[in-house]
Amino acid sequence: MSRIRSKDTNPELSVRKILTALGLRYRLHVSRLPGKPDIVIAKWKTVIFINGCFWHQHKGCRRKFVPKTNIDYWKRKLERNVERQKENIKALKKLNWRVIILWECQTGNEKYIIRKIRRFLYGDN
Secondary structure, three states, rough: OOOOOOOOOHHHHHHHHHHHOOOOOOOEOOOOOOOOOOOOEHHHEEEEEEEEEOOOOOOOOOOOOOOOHHHHHHHHHHHHHHHHHHHHHHHHHHHOOOEEEEEEHHHHOHHHHHHHHHHHHHHHO
């Protein structure tokens, strides 16, 4: 558990690389916003959360599971992670921020990420 990082993870670094290539300026881990989003694109009033499939229980993903030991603890913890993020997204939307959620398993597909970000920001195909 001590080796699990919340910042500068490989999925986050790959998304940041893509954003830089697209010429987008961004800030990292802005603590004054609800949920301390991974990436904030202030010009577009958009935040990006890069979710770990395990920690945020990505539906339909092979990385979504509950550990076999201490099941009650893990179930509560993972459910609370999902709840907390929903609350943070609701708070961000109330402040007129747009939210993009990218999953860890999607970050390996650079074309998908580019397409999703462009479509969200510019309405491009």
